[in-house]
Amino acid sequence: METPKETRERPTPGGPQDFIRETVARDLASGRHRTVVTRFPPEPNGYLHIGHAKAICLNFGVAKEFRGRCHLRFDDTNPSKEEQEYVDSIQEDIRWLGWDWGGHLYFASDYFGQLYAWAEDLVRAGKAYVCDLSADEVRAYRGTLTEPGRPSPYRGRGADENLDLLRRMKAGEFPDGSRTLRARIDMAHPNLNMRDPVLYRILRATHHRTGDEWCIYPMYDYAHGQSDAIEGITHSICTLEFEAHRPLYEWFIENLPVPHKPHQYEFARLNLTYTVMSKRKLLDLVQNGYVSGWDDPRMPTLAGYRRRGYTPEAIRAFATKVGVSKANSTVDVAYLEECLRDDLNKRAPRRMAVLRPLKVVLENYPEGKVEEMDLVNNPEDASAGTRKAPFSKVLYIERDDFMEDPPKKFFRLSPGREVRLRGAYFITCTGVEKDAAGEVAALRCTVDLHTRGGSSPDGRSPKATLHWVSSGHAVEAEVRLYDRLFKAENPDKAPEGQDYKVNLNPDSLVALAGCKLEPSLAVCKAGDTVQFERLGYFCCDRDSAPGRPVFNRTVTLKDTWAKIQRRGK
C-alpha cells in the first residue's frame, strides 16, 4: 500500500479571478511595481486552520502566478501569547499545504530595533508622546462611537520629556502597564483607531526569540505596516476586520522614513458551516479536552485535516474554488468534502473492509479451499493495477448489507436474493441463523461457481455488489468513524447563557473495534489513504501497530441509499 500519486491541479485560466489579482495585474501592467511581493503574517499563538489556508493560498498563490515572492513573517509582537511550538507547527503546515517561502522567513521581532528607532523619530517630530493614563483611563478618554474622545492630560508633553520617558520605559524603569507610547493624531477622529492609538506598551514577558531583551513591545498597528515596508511588500493582504485600520497603516507609512510604501487590501475571511474557526475557541476545545489536541481529526486545523486524511491538493482546490471577495460568507462544509472526494477518487487505492461484520457460510463451497481473487486497485486509474484477495467458505459482509425483511428500494442481500460479491462470485441467501436474543448471527448462502470473477456466462447481473473479507484471512482493525464536530450548522447560535460547546456533536467520533480488513491492509503507514469500497475514504492513523492497523474515516462516499432512507423518515 502506498501513498496516492500526485494529481495535477487544474491550471489557472488566463486572467485575474478576483479583485486582488485584478489589482496586482494592473499594478504590474502600469509599471507601478516590477515584481509583486506578498506575505503571510501569522501570529504564533495557535495552530493554522482552514481559514488560514485560504489566506495562505491567496498570498502564496498570487506571488507564484505573477512570478513574485511571498514571505512568511511571524507577527510576534505579543510574547504573552506566543510560543515556539506554534512557530514550528505553522511552518510545517504551510509546507505540507505545498507552499515555499524560499529564504524569506522573517519575524516582526527582527525589526524591534528599527521600530523603536522610528518611535523615537515620531517623538522628536512631536507625533508621539508618552501617556501615563491607565488602561481604564485611556478607554474613558477615547470617547465612544458617537462622541469624540478627550485629549490625554499627557498629550502636551514636550519632545525632550517624551524622549526621556520613552527611553526609561525601554530601560525598564516603569512597571508593566504604567505608561504607553501613543501617536498624536486626533482624539476627535470618527475612526476610533485614529484617536491617539497606543504604539508601545510595557510588558515583562519572555519572548520566544528575543528573550528578555525588551520590556516594551510594539502593538500590531505600529509593527505590521512598517514590517511590510521593510520587506518591500507591495500588496499587504489581510481580512476585512482590518479595513478600519488602513488609515492608521497609511499614517505610519506617511509619517516615517520607510524605504518603501506598501498598500493594504482586505478580503472576506472564510467561514464554514458546522465549524468554529476562531483561535480562541479552538484553543478552548484543546485545553479543556473536548478534543484530543490540535491535530484531533475533527479539528478544522491543518494538522487535524492532515491526520484525518485530507490532502493538500484538495484543500488548495477548495481555496481557489471558493474565490476571494469582500462579502461575508459561510461556505457549506459539503463543498470542502466534495473537493476532497474529487481528489481522492482519482488517486486512492481501493480496498475491502467490513466494519460491522456479519458471518456468511457458503454451504456448497469446499471446506478448506482458498482462491486468490483478482481485484482492481482503482477503476479510475488503470495504471494502479490489480491485487489478490483470498476467498473461502466463511466470509464476512457488512451487517447493513443484509435485511431479513427488506423495504422496497433495498436491493442488497436478503433471504432468497442473489447478489454479487465484488470480484468473486454471485451468492444467494438460503438461510438465517439467529442467536438467543433473536439477532441475526450468520447467513447461510449458496455460491454459483460459474460466476467466478463476478460475471455470469448467462449474462444475468445482480442489482447489488457487496464488499467482503475472508474470515480466516481477515486482519482485525480499529476504525474510527469521524463526523462533524458540531451538530448545528452555526455552532455559535446557542441558547441564552450557553456557548457554542452545547452544539458539540456527541457522535463526532465512533470507534469500532473488530473490523475485518482484507490482508493487503495488514501493514500501513500513517497517512496512507485508501478507499474502503462502498464506505468511504480512510487513512491509516499514527496509532497503528504492525498487524493492528487503526484507520480514520476521512469522508464517506456519497450514499444514495442513505439519502433514500433519510428522505423516507
Next chain:
RNA sequence: UGGGGAGUCGCCAAGCGGUAAGGCAGCGGCCUUUGGAGCCGCCAUCCGGAGGUUCGAAUCCUCCCUCCCCAGCCA
C-alpha cells in the same frame, strides 16, 4: 444617531451600460462488478427596495432597508 464595508439562485461566486458564467447542494434520467465514479437534463424573466438617467441598467445617479466590522496597553 460616528466611521468603515457588504448586499446577484438554498451555499459560494462571475458580471465593470448592451440585455444573468460556473461550482456546491437539490431534482430527474442514462450508465455502472463500488446504490461510488462518469454522462445528460432541470434549477434566478431576475440581480436588497423605491425612484431617476439612458434606445438600453445587476452595472450610472438619488433616497431607503438589511447585515458585518471598529470603543484591547490582542492580532
